[in-house]
Amino acid sequence: EPEVTQTPSHQVTQMGQEVILRCVPISNHLYFYWYRQILGQKVEFLVSFYNNEISEKSEIFDDQFSVERPDGSNFTLKIRSTKLEDSAMYFCASSGAGGPSDTQYFGPGTRLTVL
Amino acid sequence: KQEVTQIPAALSVPEGENLVLNCSFTDSAIYNLQWFRQDPGKGLTSLLLIQSSQREQTSGRLNASLDKSSGRSTLYIAASQPGDSATYLCAVIGSNDYKLSFGAGTTVTVRA
Numbered sequence: 001e002p003e004v005t006q007t008p009s010h011q012v013t014q015m016g017q018e019v020i021l022r023c024v025p026i027s028n029h030l031y032f033y034w035y036r037q038i039l040g041q042k043v044e045f046l047v048s049f050y051n052n053e054i055s056e057k058s059e060i061f062d063d064q065f066s067v068e069r070p071d072g073s074n075f076t077l078k079i080r081s082t083k084l085e086d087s088a089m090y091f092c093a094s095s096g097a098g099g100p101s102d103t104q105y106f107g108p109g110t111r112l113t114v115l
Numbered sequence: 116k117q118e119v120t121q122i123p124a125a126l127s128v129p130e131g132e133n134l135v136l137n138c139s140f141t142d143s144a145i146y147n148l149q150w151f152r153q154d155p156g157k158g159l160t161s162l163l164l165i166q167s168s169q170r171e172q173t174s175g176r177l178n179a180s181l182d183k184s185s186g187r188s189t190l191y192i193a194a195s196q197p198g199d200s201a202t203y204l205c206a207v208i209g210s211n212d213y214k215l216s217f218g219a220g221t222t223v224t225v226r227a
Contacts, residue, residue, distance in 0.1 A: 109157070
């Protein structure tokens with residue numbers, strides 16, 4: 001069964017460093033998302049991406065964040081200058097041509113630890 | 116802003132008992148509602164998706180109902196097994212956006 005994959009599974013970085021989290025969505029999906037979950041808190045929406053542009057973003061997704069689909073398979077989240085409070089599990093998700101009417105499939109997550 | 120609440124926060128039952136997990140949301144203008152399972156330190160596995168026009172959805176031992184007008188959904192798991200132990204998350208998509216708004220989850224423990 002097709003699945004969303006994410007790399008790395010765990011990333012440790014120093015405060016102020018840039019990190020890039022990578023995702024490979026399900027191959028025929030058209031909508032892509034990033035969510036995060038701070039330890040012990042709810043899963044929070046960050047951004048949705050369709051047709052090579054951001055379709056929606058939350059107030060969390062400020063100028064330090066950016067997303068890109070550099071080729072036909074990868075979808076990346078870049079955090080430019082990490083802060084301690086960026087430590088969280090980051091989940092990538094994708095859905096099919098139906099967009100919001102379709103199931104969102106989640107990857108296993110990348111645990112980001114900012115020291 | 117959509118707020119999703121799940122009650123109870125935790126539940127412990129003996130094997131074989133039926134589970135009832137509740138989810139409520141404040142804005143009834145939703146596109147659909149999804150139930151997920153999350154194992155400790157792992158990703159989210161989609162269990163069921165109910166479109167806003169549907170009243171319920173079934174998959175094996177799982178049955179989810181949706182009452183959009185009252186802002187409620189219930190997930191029933193029949194004849195629970197120890198392998199059902201996990202956190203169950205409810206999430207809704209608003210009819211004007213593409214983002215899932217999640218509840219905090221119900222952590223289920225099924226005792227053998």
